[in-house]
Amino acid sequence: xxxxxxxxxxxxxxxxxxxxxxxxxxxxxxxxxxxxxxxxxxxxxxxxxxxxxxxxxxxxxxxxxxxxxxxxxxxxxxxxxxxxxxxxxxxxxxxxxxxxxxxxxxxxxxxxxxxxxxxxxxxxxxxxxxxxxxxxxxxxxxxxxxxxxxxxxxxxxxxxxxxxxxxxxxxxxxxxxxxxxxxxxxxxxxxxxxxxxxxxxxxxxxxxxxxxxxxxxxxxxxxxxxxxxxxxxxxxxxxxxxxxxxxxxxxxxxxxxxxxxxxxxxxxxxxxxxxxxxxxxxxxxxxxxxxxxxxxxxxxxxxxxxxxxxxxxxxxxxxxxxxxxxxxx
Amino acid sequence: xxxxxxxxxxxxxxxxxxxxxxxxxxxxxxxxxxxxxxxxxxxxxxxxxxxxxxxxxxxxxxxxxxxxxxxxxxxxxxxxxxxxxxxxxxxxxxxxxxxxxxxxxxxxxxxxxxxxxxxxxxxxxxxxxxxxxxxxxxxxxxxxxxxxxxxxxxxxxxxxxxxxxxxxxxxxxxxxxxxxxxxxxxxxxxxxxxxxxxxxxxxxxxxxxxxxxxxxxxxxxxxxxxx
Numbered sequence: 163x164x165x166x167x168x169x170x171x172x173x174x175x176x177x178x179x180x181x182x183x184x185x186x187x188x189x190x191x192x193x194x195x196x197x198x199x200x201x202x203x204x205x206x207x208x209x210x211x212x213x214x215x216x217x218x219x220x221x222x223x224x225x226x227x228x229x230x231x232x233x234x235x236x237x238x239x240x241x242x243x244x245x246x247x248x249x250x251x252x253x254x255x256x257x258x259x260x261x262x263x264x265x266x267x268x269x270x271x272x273x274x275x276x277x278x279x280x281x282x283x284x285x286x287x288x289x290x291x292x293x294x295x296x297x298x299x300x301x302x303x304x305x306x307x308x309x310x311x312x313x314x315x316x317x318x319x320x321x322x323x324x325x326x327x328x329x330x331x332x333x334x335x336x337x338x339x340x341x342x343x344x345x346x347x348x349x350x351x352x353x354x355x356x357x358x359x360x361x362x363x364x365x366x367x368x369x370x371x372x373x374x375x376x377x378x379x380x381x382x383x384x385x386x387x388x389x390x391x392x393x394x395x396x397x398x399x400x401x402x403x404x405x406x407x408x409x410x411x412x413x414x415x416x417x418x419x420x421x422x423x424x425x426x427x428x429x430x431x432x433x434x435x436x437x438x439x440x441x442x443x444x445x446x447x448x449x450x451x452x453x454x455x456x457x458x459x460x461x462x463x464x465x466x467x468x469x470x471x472x473x474x475x476x477x478x479x480x481x482x483x484x485x486x487x488x489x490x491x
Numbered sequence: 492x493x494x495x496x497x498x499x500x501x502x503x504x505x506x507x508x509x510x511x512x513x514x515x516x517x518x519x520x521x522x523x524x525x526x527x528x529x530x531x532x533x534x535x536x537x538x539x540x541x542x543x544x545x546x547x548x549x550x551x552x553x554x555x556x557x558x559x560x561x562x563x564x565x566x567x568x569x570x571x572x573x574x575x576x577x578x579x580x581x582x583x584x585x586x587x588x589x590x591x592x593x594x595x596x597x598x599x600x601x602x603x604x605x606x607x608x609x610x611x612x613x614x615x616x617x618x619x620x621x622x623x624x625x626x627x628x629x630x631x632x633x634x635x636x637x638x639x640x641x642x643x644x645x646x647x648x649x650x651x652x653x654x655x656x657x658x659x660x661x662x663x664x665x666x667x668x669x670x671x672x673x674x675x676x677x678x679x680x681x682x683x684x685x686x687x688x689x690x691x692x693x694x695x696x697x698x699x700x701x702x703x704x705x706x707x708x709x710x711x712x713x714x715x716x717x718x
Contacts, residue, residue, distance in 0.1 A: 164715020165671070187571075213504040220507075223664040225671040225714070234642055237508055237589060241571075245591045333545040336552030340559075347560060351605040354629055359606070412633065425632065432633040436599045 165224045172215055176235060179208050183238050209239040260486040262441050266404070267482070269411060269434060276406030279364040280399070287372030291380055298377040301369050307377065314378055314386045331454045338450035342398065346405035346442050350412070350435065357413025364406040389464035392471030394453040396478045401445035408438040498625065500588045510589050511640045512625045513582040515617055518638055524576030529558050560601065567597045573641075581641045587625070589639070596634040603630035651675070653704065655712035660695075667713050674710035 182203045188196070216232040266273055291297050298307060345363065352359015378387040412435050415427035422430070452474075457467070496514070499507040536554050540547030566574040572583035572592050584592050584600070607616030607628045616628035625637050651674050662670070673688065680688070682703070689702035695709075696702035 332549035336549035340556035354606040
């Protein structure tokens with residue numbers, strides 16, 4: 163069949179599909195604005211026809227321009243036909259109530275490794291400072307140590323003596339979200355440099371946080387410091403560990419790809435890692451909320467803060483250990 | 492050896508789609524456009540919210556955090572793989588098989604942007620785009636995505652106007668295709684260039700006064716135009 167006859171016979175079908183695809187690309191608002199009606203078309207069937215036309219045009223070596231035009235139609239149709247339907251809310255609930263805790267248990271190797279790196283450096287620094295107090299200056303410089311002491315000084319009433327204004331709580335909320343979650347994301351991304359970035363962020367954060375806790379405990383600011391951090395510690399420290407675990411998962415693909423190619427291993431592992439990152443980001447958000455609106459409330463007695471803090475730790479552990487297991491029959 | 496950068500993907504319908512990945516230059520330009528848009532929005536947010544004191548600053552920080560990390564994710568998922576910068580440069584992000592980018596892939600490629608940015612100004616990213624076959628930066632490799640040129644609308648399929656004339660010898664299919672394409676691209680070539688190209692066919696246009704016009708007549712005949 164000659165090209166011009168082929169075009170003549172089929173062009174109307176191509177126009178129909180074009181019109182239908184154009185309509186699908188419009189947003190809901192534009193549709194109502196232009197009062198566009200959905201063109202009636204059996205999309206899958208028309209799409210298959212046009213795939214057929216493209217194949218014919220290619221094998222008969224019609225003009226490259228015609229082939230290109232059909233190719234574009236097929237690409238657009240392909241994207242439309244194979245785009246995934248999202249059941250967003252259902253997927254969300256399913257993710258947090260089943261898949262996520264299961265995934266974390268399944269990946270417990272990297273989670274334990276990240277946790278031991280982070281908590282290992284945290285506790286060793288904290289204990290070391292009880293024995294060698296001046297060690298704090300090896301990771302934090304003197305000015306910052308002084309600022310920190312001022313902030314948690316029990317005699318200092320500027321912060322803990324009275325209520326902070328509500329609007330500065332919001333300020334701190336924004337600050338914690340931006341700062342902490344950003345660090346979490348970097349910890350994850352650092353996995354792509356063979357895990358070196360992740361390793362650095364886990365150890366560095368462990369040492370600094372350990373130094374702060376160790377120093378303030380050692381000089382006796384126990385109540386002000388520990389009652390402040392108790393509330394958000396469960397969410398925040400877990401979030402750091404999970405970011406690290408996600409980063410290590412990326413690193414695993416590059417360092418020990420096993421029998422896969424590095425490329426394929428990276429694809430598979432990043433699919434898992436990104437879900438752990440979702441969990442870490444959610445936890446960072448919750449931690450920021452508690453830190454800004456609960457931990458800073460001086461009016462709440464420390465005992466209550468300790469109890470709440472411990473219950474939140476229990477909750478986090480329960481979530482990751484128990485949730486999503488099928489009932490035993 | 493293949494010189495161009497296109498690659499093909501086979502669909503379930505048995506069709507080979509031809510795709511053309513975008514190189515570092517359009518991608519950098521698109522990124523710069525997005526950077527300016529983001530900077531503009533951040534500035535606007537800060538100016539507006541600064542009037543609300545600490546409350547406003549807190550909100551501004553949340554917005555800026557979202558802009559920093561999720562601006563590309565939002566646009567890639569919402570607008571068929573195109574951030575405003577990419578839209579301007581006519582490129583888009585898709586999965587390697589040209590299907591629309593998935594939410595997880597978009598998050599992965601945009602969070603890993605930090606690593607592509609190392610050691611300074613997209614050093615790793617550039618190295619990776621140059622080494623990988625499909626101009627993928629590290630984030631793209633991990634997310635299985637690729638940045639593609641959105642093909643321009645096809646040149647008008649003008650009907651060939653020349654009166655048909657049968658070919659004097661048997662032409663192979665690629666030769667026929669070349670002639671038809673030559674005729675269809677008439678408007679994009681200068682008359683001198685047309686003559687110059689036409690002369691490459693040597694024997695076919697021997698003794699013709701206007702080689703280009705003659706080839707166009709052959710093309711009309713080839714596509715089946717009636718005299």
